Amino acid sequence: MATSDKYLNYHGLLLPTLAHTEESLQYARTFQVQDGDVFAVTYPKSGTTWMQEILPLVLNGGDLAPVHSIPNWDRVPWLEETRAALILDSQPPPRAIVSHLPYWLMPQSFYQSKAKVIYVTRNPKDIAVSSFHFHKMASFLDDPGTFDEFLEKFLSGQVLFGKWTDHVKSWRNPDIEDRILYVTYEEMVQDLKGVLSQFARFLGRELTPEALEKVASHCQFSSMKNNAMSNYSLVPQEIMDSSKSPFLRKGIVGDWRNHFSPEQEARFSAIVREEMKGSSFQFSWDKE
Ligand code: A3P
Secondary structure (H helix, E strand, C coil): CCHHHHEEEECCEEEECCCCCHHHHHHHHHCCCCCCCEEEEECCCCCHHHHHHHHHHHHCCCCCHHHHHCCHHHHCCECCCCCHHHHHCCCCCCCEEEECCCHHHCCHHHHHCCCEEEEEECCHHHHHHHHHHHHHHECCCCCCCCHHHHHHHHHHCCCECCCHHHHHHHCCCHHHHHHEEEEEHHHHHHCHHHHHHHHHHHCCCCCCHHHHHHHHHHCCHHHHHCCCCCCCCCCCCCCECCCCCCCCCCCCCCHHHHCCCHHHHHHHHHHHHHHHCCCCCCCHHHHC
16 A cells, blocks of 8 residues: 555544544544543553453443453444444443544534543653554554654654644643543553552442452453454454564563664653643653
């Protein structure tokens, strides 16, 4: 597929044509959000697949049936992707939905709704590394080139869903502060049970101690890596070639240290710091 056919430009953001069309984006724009809807919003490579595993289990009290029988993209569909219409219109509440959209591109009905949002972010250096490997294995994305070339694209926002800094800033919006929960990938790695309990409280659900154990164990990286409904092994090799890099690749914090040179790290950090200047929030990795 030629580069120009691989992406469509949606309000300045690059979206892969494999899963996005003008119709799917129109569907997202006019989607009727219900108050009981739960969104997990992420910039790509921040833990979306992980949330597709977690959300149904927190909402249903720990019943593993859906995560063993439904592929993640149908279990918790992306609002902006082509499969959303097939799944969401007939799904009983509470609907769990993922999205990579920035705040300002959410459906009109979202802003007036009471739908809850869990916004997951991750150290952008680890996102860049994860995305670099993802571009190598996904034939529907451009070849990433060298790591140095890819970092320049990442920093200028010439990657899926634009700049990380724009995405993160867009979702720090006081208009929805009473219905959004911010969590980091790093917190999830460090204390999954603690984060799951936080999700349950936020969503008004109860997880018994046994259910919490079961869900935490099922949502471990190693367990998800073996779950065919979540590890993308159902996708044909021509589209995702896991021999080049598995989708569930390492699942760790700080892999950037194995990829960035000191010069790349300094440039990356300086640009991100400058773009985040004036933001009132801080991340644990800012202090590194
Ligand atoms: P790595 O490439 O660093 O391993 P997304 O789902 O948003 O595309 O993000 C993919 C990243 O989340 C990958 O990171 C993947 O391994 C990681 N991930 C998915 N499930 C995980 C889990 N249970 N524990 C830790 N990391 C997980």
